[in-house]
Amino acid sequence: MKPKKLNKGDKVAIVSLSRGILGMSFCKHQLELALKRLDEMDLVPVIMPNALENMDYLAEHPEARAADLKQAFMDPEIKAILCAIGGDDTYKTIPYLIEDEEFKEAVINNPKIFTGFSDTTNNHLLLNRLGLSTFYGPSILNDIAELDNEMLPYTKEYFDKFFKEESSFEITSSPVWYEERTSFGEDELGKPRPSHKEEHGYETLNGSGVVTGKLYGGCLESIYDDLTGSRYGDEAEVYKKYGIFPTEEEWKEKILFLETSEEQPTPEDLEKMLMELKGNNILGLVRGIIVGKPQNEAHYDEYKEVYKRVFSDLDTPVLFNLNFGHAYPRCILPYDAETTVDYDNKRVIINTPIFEKEKNNVKVK
Numbered sequence: 001m002k003p004k005k006l007n008k009g010d011k012v013a014i015v016s017l018s019r020g021i022l023g024m025s026f027c028k029h030q031l032e033l034a035l036k037r038l039d040e041m042d043l044v045p046v047i048m049p050n051a052l053e054n055m056d057y058l059a060e061h062p063e064a065r066a067a068d069l070k071q072a073f074m075d076p077e078i079k080a081i082l083c084a085i086g087g088d089d090t091y092k093t094i095p096y097l098i099e100d101e102e103f104k105e106a107v108i109n110n111p112k113i114f115t116g117f118s119d120t121t122n123n124h125l126l127l128n129r130l131g132l133s134t135f136y137g138p139s140i141l142n143d144i145a146e147l148d149n150e151m152l153p154y155t156k157e158y159f160d161k162f163f164k165e166e167s168s169f170e171i172t173s174s175p176v177w178y179e180e181r182t183s184f185g186e187d188e189l190g191k192p193r194p195s196h197k198e199e200h201g202y203e204t205l206n207g208s209g210v211v212t213g214k215l216y217g218g219c220l221e222s223i224y225d226d227l228t229g230s231r232y233g234d235e236a237e238v239y240k241k242y243g244i245f246p247t248e249e250e251w252k253e254k255i256l257f258l259e260t261s262e263e264q265p266t267p268e269d270l271e272k273m274l275m276e277l278k279g280n281n282i283l284g285l286v287r288g289i290i291v292g293k294p295q296n297e298a299h300y301d302e303y304k305e306v307y308k309r310v311f312s313d314l315d316t317p318v319l320f321n322l323n324f325g326h327a328y329p330r331c332i333l334p335y336d337a338e339t340t341v342d343y344d345n346k347r348v349i350i351n352t353p354i355f356e357k358e359k360n361n362v363k364v365k
Contacts, residue, residue, distance in 0.1 A: 001107075001108065001111040001131050001132050001133065001356075002111065002133050002353070002354060002355055002356040003079075003080075003111045003112045003113045003114075003132075003133070003355060003356065004079065004111075004112075004355055004356050005113075005162060005163060005164060005165055005355040006043065006079055006080055006113065006162045006163045007079075007163070008041075008042035008043075009042060009043075009044065010043055010044065010079040010080065011043075011044045011045075011046050011075075011077050011078045011079060012038065012043050012044065012045055012046065012078065012079065012080040012081070012082055013045075013046050013047075013048055013068075013071075013072035013075070013078045013080070013081045013082065014034075014045055014046065014047045014048060014051050014082050014084060014140055015048050015051055015065070015068045015069055015072060015081055015082070015083055015084065016048075016050065016051040016052070016053070016058055016065060016068070016083075016084040016085075017065045017066075017068070017069060017083055017084075017090045017093060017116075017120065017123055018065075018083070018084075018085065018086050018087025018088065018089065018090040018118075018119045018120065019055065019058075019084075019085055019086065019087030019088070019119075020053055020054060020055045020056075020057065020058030020059065020065075020087075021055055021084070021085060021141070022051055022052055022084040022085070022140065022141065023051065023052025023053055023054060024054065024055060026184075026185075027141065027184075029186045029189060030141055030145040030147070030184065031052075031140075031145070033144075033145045033147070033189070034140045034141070034144040034145040037144050037145070037151065038144065043080075046072075046075075046078060048068035048069075048071060048072055049067075049068060049071070050064040050065060050067065050068050051068060051084060059089070062089070062090075062092035062093045062096065063093075063096050065090070065093050066093040066096035066097050066100075067096075069081070069093065069097065069103075069123070070097065070100060070102070070103045070106065072112075073103065073106040073107055073110055073112065074102070074103075074106040074110070075110075076110055078112065079112055079113065080112055080113035080114070080115070080162065081112060081113065081114045081115070082115055082116070082138075082139065082140050082144070083114075083115065083116025083120045083123070083139045083140065084139060084140045084141055085116075085118070085139055085140065085141040085142060086116065086117060086118025086119035086120055086139070086219075086261075087118070087119045088119050088231060089119070089231075089232060090119050090120065090122045090123055091122040091225075091226065091232075091235050091238055091239075092232075093122075093123070094122065094126050094238050094242060094244070095238065095242075097126060098126060098129075098130075098242050104130055107127060107130050107131075107132055108130070108131065111132050111133075111356070113134075113135065113162055114127060114132070114134040114135065115134070115135040115136075115137045115138055115139070115162075115332065116136075116137070116138075116139045117136050117137065117138075117139060117142075117218070117219065117324070117325055117326070117330070118139075118219050118222070118261060118262075118325075118326065119219065119222055120136075120139070120218075121136075121217075121218030121219045121222040121223065122222060122226065124136060124218060124335060125218065125226075125244050125245070126244060127335075128216070128335050128336065129242075129243070129244050133334055133335050133336045133337065133354065134334075134335050135162075135332045135333065135334050135335070135354075136217070136218060136257070136324060136325075136332070136333040136335065137158065137159070137324075137330060137331065137332035137333065138155055138158075138159050138330060138332070143155050143159070143330070144159075147181070147184065147188045147189050147190070147191060148190065148191065148192045148193065149190055152178060152193075152328060152329040153329070154174040154176070154323065154329035154330075154331070155328070155329040155330055155331075158330070158331040158332045159332070161332060161354075162332075165353065165355060165357060166353065166354075167352070167353055168349060168350055168351050168352065168353075169349070169350050170347065170348065170349045170350075171322065171323075171324075171331050171333075171348040171349075171350065173198060173201045173202055173321075173322070173323065174198060174323045174329050175197065175198050176195050176196065176197060176198060176329075177195070177196055177198055177293065177297070177323070177327060177328065177329070178193040178194065178195045178196075178328035178329065179193055179194040179195070179196075179296050179328075180193075180262060180295055180296055180326075180328065181193060193328065196297075200300075200321050201321065201346065202319055202320070202321055202322060202346035202347075202348075203304070203319070203320045203321050203346075204317065204318070204319055204320070204343045204344070204346060205291075205304055205307045205308050205311070205318040205319070205320050206289075206307065206308060206311040206312070206314070206316065206317055206318040207288075207311075207315060207316060207317025207318065207343055208317060208343050208344055209317065209343055209344065210340060210341070210342045210343070210344070211255065211287045211288040211317060211340070211341050211343070212287070212338065212339065212340045212341075212351070213253055213254055213255040213286070213287040213288060213338075213339065214253050214254055214255065214335075214336045214337065214338060214339070215254070215255055215257060215333055215334060215335055215336060215337050215339050216246065216254040216255070216256060216257070216286075216335060216336065217254075217256045217257035217258050217333075218257070218258075218259075219259060219260070219261055219325065219326075220258045220259065220260050220261075220270070220273050220274075221260065221261050221263070221265065221273065223258070223273075223277070224273040224276055224277075226238075226239045226244070226245070227239070227245075227276055227277070227280060228276060248281075248285060251281075251282055251285040251286055252285050252286070252287070253287070254285075254286045254287065255286065255287055255288045255289070255290065255339055255341060256282070256283075256286040256288070256289050256290075257289075257290045257291075257292070257322075257324065257333055258289065258290075258291055258292070259291065259292025259293075259324060259325025259326060259327075260292070260294055260295070260303075260325070260326065261295075261325075261326050262295055262326050264294065264295060264296070264298040264299065266299070267299055267302040267303060267305070267306050270299070270303055270306050271306045271309070271310060274306065274307070274310045275310060278310060278314075283310070283311065283314060283316055284314055284316060286316060287316075288316060288317045288318075288319070288341050288343070289311075289316055289317065289318040289319070290318075290319045290322050290341060290348060291307065291318060291319065291320045291321070291322065292321075292322055292323070292324045292325035292326070292327060293321045293322065293323060293325075293327035294327060295325075295326040295327045295328075296327075297327075303320075304320060307320060317341070317343040319341055319343055319346065319348070322348065334350060334354045337350050337351075337352060337354055338350075338351045338352045339351060
């Protein structure tokens with residue numbers, strides 16, 4: 001199921017599905033900036049009832065977070081859902097949603113744009129299991145509320161694709177990358193991030209050739225936790241109970257995208273996580289891999305060596321250093337979109353329209 005593109009005047013929901021910091025006083029200037037930017041895009045932001053609750057309340061009440069997502073899907077006037085930020089426990093919302101027939105029917109009957117990254121991986125994978133194509137992409141605090149005088153140009157270029165009907169588009173390498181801020185205080189308003197010329201571009205670390213498949217993936221730490229239950233203990237049980245991950249046959253259709261978080265895991269931890277995916281035969285089943293740029297280029301060369309080592313006995317091709325996930329700037333990756341990755345010429349092309357069209361009142365997918 002594909003959502004429809006955005007139009008001027010559309011309502012967009014703001015949800016806090018993971019870490020509940022959007023309503024905290026120290027984020028007030030960021031929230032105001034995000035609302036101003038959305039207004040400048042001629043969008044009408046609708047803050048869901050629990051999105052501005054404090055951190056402790058949202059941490060203790062995953063059912064409140066789930067209720068906001070349900071309400072956003074059930075409201076036919078809302079055309080997109082924007083996540084506030086990531087976190088570490090949004091998997092806890094899954095039982096409240098997947099056992100709710102009204103929610104599942106709303107997703108099917110009111111497909112709409114859903115965007116976010118990091119721990120939002122869990123929301124994406126749930127919605128993907130329900131059949132909706134979502135977008136691993138910008139969030140409110142990280143992107144819409146960029147403290148400089150405007151959104152980062154590359155990020156804005158891909159966010160603007162939510163307003164366009166394109167038959168296909170290419171995900172190109174940004175000529176510039178940016179460091180994460182060390183402070184997000186009000187005194188940072190109008191200040192640019194430290195930036196660097198992109199020196200590497202896309203790098204093929206394993207395999208060769210041209211592969212076409214369906215995009216699927218997210219933050220590696222989240223996927224690892226969901227496979228092992230390493231963070232909270234019951235993530236793996238939730239995923240197994242509700243059959244969230246693809247079946248073996250479904251994995252064979254996928255191009256897997258992976259990226260690492262702001263925690264900048266050590267090369268040893270990266271290898272441990274990749275080996276878990278390898279042990280589950282995921283890395284050997286998928287058609288190809290694309291890997292996000294590490295934030296701040298931390299462990300850049302070491303990560304490359306880890307990928308080369310883990311994939312040395314696999315034919316699965318690996319393209320490294322794409323602009324998605326925790327590194328700035330970031331593109332959008334549409335789940336289940338038919339995508340071609342040319343590992344020889346280092347190109348990534350979304351082959352089909354990512355939105356549903358309407359022609360003469362007849363829906364065309």
